[in-house]
Amino acid sequence: MDAAVYYGIKDMRFEEVPTPQINNREVLVKCRAAAICGTDLRIYNYGHSMIPHGTKVILGHELAGEVVKAGDKVDGIKPGMRVLIAPNIGCGKCFQCLQGSFHLCNDYQAIGLPLAGGFAEYVKIPEKAVQQGAVLEIPDDLSFEEAAITEPMACVYNGFERCPAEPGDTVLLFGAGPIGIMHIMMTALAGASRIIVSETNDERLRIAESFGADILINSETGDLEKVVMQETKGKGADLIITACPSQEAQMTAPRLAALHGKINYFGGLPKDASSIHLDTNLIHYKELLITGSHGSNTYHCKKVLDLQASGKIDLKPIVTKKFPLNQIKQAFESALKGQGLKTVLIPGKE
Numbered sequence: 001m002d003a004a005v006y007y008g009i010k011d012m013r014f015e016e017v018p019t020p021q022i023n024n025r026e027v028l029v030k031c032r033a034a035a036i037c038g039t040d041l042r043i044y045n046y047g048h049s050m051i052p053h054g055t056k057v058i059l060g061h062e063l064a065g066e067v068v069k070a071g072d073k074v075d076g077i078k079p080g081m082r083v084l085i086a087p088n089i090g091c092g093k094c095f096q097c098l099q100g101s102f103h104l105c106n107d108y109q110a111i112g113l114p115l116a117g118g119f120a121e122y123v124k125i126p127e128k129a130v131q132q133g134a135v136l137e138i139p140d141d142l143s144f145e146e147a148a149i150t151e152p153m154a155c156v157y158n159g160f161e162r163c164p165a166e167p168g169d170t171v172l173l174f175g176a177g178p179i180g181i182m183h184i185m186m187t188a189l190a191g192a193s194r195i196i197v198s199e200t201n202d203e204r205l206r207i208a209e210s211f212g213a214d215i216l217i218n219s220e221t222g223d224l225e226k227v228v229m230q231e232t233k234g235k236g237a238d239l240i241i242t243a244c245p246s247q248e249a250q251m252t253a254p255r256l257a258a259l260h261g262k263i264n265y266f267g268g269l270p271k272d273a274s275s276i277h278l279d280t281n282l283i284h285y286k287e288l289l290i291t292g293s294h295g296s297n298t299y300h301c302k303k304v305l306d307l308q309a310s311g312k313i314d315l316k317p318i319v320t321k322k323f324p325l326n327q328i329k330q331a332f333e334s335a336l337k338g339q340g341l342k343t344v345l346i347p348g349k350e
Contacts (some may be wrong), residue, residue: 031060031123059119067083084305095341098139145322165238175243210326320340324346
């Protein structure tokens with residue numbers, strides 16, 4: 001089969017590899033769409049601790065496709081089913097897994113890291129993933145491209161569950177990349193009355209406006225604090241989400257939060273720059289709730305799939321570029337430039 005194989009930093013090769021073989025408790029999926037995630041871009045640029053030097057891997061954890069084979073010990077999954085894959089796999093026995101939080105398991109693995117992922121014609125879904133409900137059927141009217149980006153929206157849903165917007169809230173969002181746009185969708189659906197977006201890329205600010213952001217500010221050229229306080233009559237934002245890897249955003253958030261405000265540190269920081277200075281008196285005297293959220297589990301994917309099926313959320317406009325798998329290098333170059341929103345690869349041949 002054709003695959004895009006990661007050999008190391010900035011070394012991605014399109015080549016032919018053996019098609020995966022499955023046992024009687026596994027599932028083989030023909031990949032129809034696989035989106036490039038920010039994590040894939042960081043791996044491409046800097047490597048990853050779960051990929052030892054000299055190890056090859058097929059990336060791609062945001063994927064959807066069609067079941068072509070299911071083991072005879074697999075129940076409820078048949079060839080021809082259109083499916084998305086919840087990629088995170090836990091041990092199934094620890095406290096986190098017993099809660100369904102497979103993405104927080106200490107022995108966590110994922111399709112696409114380090115297991116072979118969706119940047120290929122076919123992907124094997126291992127027994128443990130099948131048992132944990134990772135293979136989710138998608139409705140006929142949902143495209144594979146939309147289904148493939150269910151997973152990043154599920155990460156947003158996880159953040160929303162931990163730190164929800166409420167009707168009438170003023171929301172301040174740092175970052176207007178694909179994840180930031182998804183946060184706009186989710187907070188608007190929850191009834192936020194005003195969404196302020198801070199971003200350094202003017203093109204992405206324009207995109208945020210097209211998705212329903214109310215107030216836009218380029219934080220490099222404008223006075224963010226002045227705008228937030230003007231728009232809230234000195235009260236501050238009810239909910240702040242840092243959907244970008246920015247120390248400055250994380251440090252600024254408590255100052256711009258309202259009394260009893262909530263802050264979600266959604267975007268992680270680089271490993272060598274993960275410490276920030278916080279004025280904890282702001283947290284104390286404002287009685288702020290500060291939390292974080294990371295990744296998603298099968299439940300979050302299913303909830304987002306239901307929202308898509310009902311028409312409450314439309315992820316189709318998030319997909320702005322598509323590339324055939326043999327143009328993997330061009331696809332990554334485009335995504336690294338921040339062109340548009342989500343870049344999706346279309347693997348395989350008919």
